[in-house]
Amino acid sequence: MLWEEEQEGSELPEQSEKVVDLAFTFTSRMLPVDHLYALYRALAAELPDLVESGIGIHEIHLAGSQNGWERPDPALGQHLIPSRRARMHLRVPRPRAGAIAQRLSGARLDLDGYSLTLGKAREKPLFSHPTLYARHMRMGEGEAEDENRFLRRIAAELKERRIHVKKALCGKTTEIATPDGPLVTRSLMLADLSPTDSLRLQEEGVGGHRHLGCGLFLPMKGIQHLAAD
Secondary structure (H helix, E strand, C coil): EEECCCCCCCCCCCEEEEEEEEEEEEEHHHEEECCCCHHHHHHHCCCCCCCCCCECCCCCCCCCCCCCCCCHHHCCCCEEECCCCCCEEEEEEHHHHHHHHHHCCCEEEECCEEEEEEEEEEEEEEEECCEEEEEEEEECCCCCCCCHHHHHHHHHHHHCCCCCCEEEEEEEEEEEECCCEEEEEEEEEEECCCCCHHHHHHHCCCCCCCHCCCCCCCCCCCCCCHCCC
């Protein structure tokens, strides 16, 4: 854990002019829990320049309906059962948002045998927030066993970009299945960010594999979700 003392005062939120999230309605009876690679492959068939243009794919995440809800365990043969409120989110360059929404609306995607049909998309502006959270951050060699090593690398990378990290907290470790083997990731919370740094992190992310949901930051109101996600 990295945790410096909080400074007094607060700053008004700012809005990104460069990047937005597209929130697509969709219909699907069932989805695999580990679906990021399959979702990427299906979307890349519709958007061939997906990786090159830096489009980020958010993991499809279902809100818990009651206290104590936990994400299903694929090792036990469990699946995601989407509700009507579930959305598929993409982080896209703002100038391309309309064209991407139109291109994908009505697309029928095959996620390794699981069907997902996209509906209409709504643009969701990105606003600065002092606390951000990434569900997946790619880990380097030896970082799965050494949390501090992971945090030092992230802090050093951000320092090179003149983003000062004052508070950071790691969450659970997960694996994303790919043809080249599992991609080991860890969730991460960053707090006490300035509006400028918060927007840059949401716009630019940290590290690669945006197309597999890595390095994509979301506003977070509290730290209680970090361990439960």
